[in-house]
Amino acid sequence: xxxxxxxxxxxxxxxxxxxxxxxxxxxxxxxxxxxxxxxxxxxxxxxxxxxxxxxxxxxxxxxxxxxxxxxxxxxxxxxxxxxxxxxxxxxxxxxxxxxxxxxxxxxxxxxxxxxx
Amino acid sequence: xxxxxxxxxxxxxxxxxxxxxxxxxxxxxxxxxxxxxxxxxxxxxxxxxxxxxxxxxxxxxxxxxxxxxxxxxxxxxxxxxxxxxxxxxxxxxxxxxxxxxxxxxxxxxxxxxxx
Numbered sequence: 001x002x003x004x005x006x007x008x009x010x011x012x013x014x015x016x017x018x019x020x021x022x023x024x025x026x027x028x029x030x031x032x033x034x035x036x037x038x039x040x041x042x043x044x045x046x047x048x049x050x051x052x053x054x055x056x057x058x059x060x061x062x063x064x065x066x067x068x069x070x071x072x073x074x075x076x077x078x079x080x081x082x083x084x085x086x087x088x089x090x091x092x093x094x095x096x097x098x099x100x101x102x103x104x105x106x107x108x109x110x111x112x113x114x115x116x
Numbered sequence: 117x118x119x120x121x122x123x124x125x126x127x128x129x130x131x132x133x134x135x136x137x138x139x140x141x142x143x144x145x146x147x148x149x150x151x152x153x154x155x156x157x158x159x160x161x162x163x164x165x166x167x168x169x170x171x172x173x174x175x176x177x178x179x180x181x182x183x184x185x186x187x188x189x190x191x192x193x194x195x196x197x198x199x200x201x202x203x204x205x206x207x208x209x210x211x212x213x214x215x216x217x218x219x220x221x222x223x224x225x226x227x228x229x230x231x
Contacts, residue, residue, distance in 0.1 A: 004159075035221070042203065043160065043221035091159045103150045103207065107159025 002026070004108035006092050012114045013082055021077040021111045025094030030072050033105060035091040036061075043091065049075060050097050082115045089113070120204045125226040134191045136225050138204030141185045149180060149187045152203045154224070160203060164189070191227075199229045 005024045013019050025032050034046040045059040049069040060066070064083075069075040079086055089112050093105040121139040128134045140149070148167050152160035164171055166178040166187070177190040191198055203224040 042201075042223040045220060093159065103148060103165055103205070104162045105152075105160075107161070110159055 004092055004094055004106050006090075006108040006111050008111060009109065010112045010114075012116060015084060015115055016081055018078065018080045019082055019113065021079075021090050021092075021113070023075045023077070023092030023094075023108060025073065025075070025092070026106055028096075029094035029106070030097035031095045031105075032069055032075050033093045033095075034067055034075070034077050035093065036088045037091060037110070038088045046077070046090075079113075082113075084115045087113055087115045120206055120220075120222055122202075122204050122222065122225045124223065125228065127228045127230065128194055129230050130195055131193050134194050134198070134227060134229075136189045136191075136202055136204075136227070137186055138189070139186045140204070140206045143184050143206055147184075147206050149178065149184075150205045150207075151176070151178065151189045152205065152221070154201045154203065156200075160221070163202075194227075194229045196229050196231060199227060201226050 004026055007022045011019055023032065030051045032049045035043040036046055037043050046065065047060055047067045048056040051072060064080045067075060067077045075092065077090060089110040091107055091110045093107045095105045119142065122136065126134065126136060148165055150165040151163045153163050154160040164173055164176050164178045166180050168180050168184060171178045179188045179190060187204065189202060201224040203221045205221060
């Protein structure tokens with residue numbers, strides 16, 4: 001079946017512009033995660049959605065970052081007034097919502113964001 | 117959330133068995149241990165998950181001692197294609213209200229397999 005998809009695959013933007021990144025999770029997966037990965041570093045948790053529960057936004061680095069999810073489907077990560085330090089690969093993952101299978105996250109290919 | 121500690125990097129040769137140990141001294145009763153593999157320019161891929169003793173699948177084995185304060189991922193007979201970053205994660209799976217779904221990947225262990 002189809003995996004997690006993300007768009008765009010690459011995005012180059014000027015400092016100060018807003019960007020919108022999209023994630024389409026695997027059908028049936030109620031949990032969705034966004035991560036940021038800077039070059040050569042580990043993954044940094046940003047935000048978590050589970051069903052209709054309030055999202056866990058504890059990882060968002062500033063109020064310039066926000067994310068939304070429509071039901072149990074598409075999610076959008078928005079970065080306002082981008083800064084050069086926002087340059088990274090943004091990864092989306094989805095999983096089943098509860099139980100042991102919740103830790104088997106399926107990752108998309110990521111969006112490489114470059115802020116010039 | 118239980119903090120994990122892994123070696124930054126490891127080297128190996130093709131055909132050898134590789135063991136990567138992760139320390140998680142403050143692991144909680146509800147916590148499971150999960151390992152992921154990440155190749156360059158790709159998202160991480162789930163390898164294996166366990167709670168205690170030993171778990172084996174077609175890719176790897178996971179050894180967890182009785183005190184669960186560490187775990188060892190064992191990769192049998194590695195090949196060049198096993199060169200990747202390996203992440204150890206610890207967290208509970210009870211439900212979102214416990215905060216158990218905020219997964220922390222850390223820096224991982226960079227494994228280099230040489231010919």
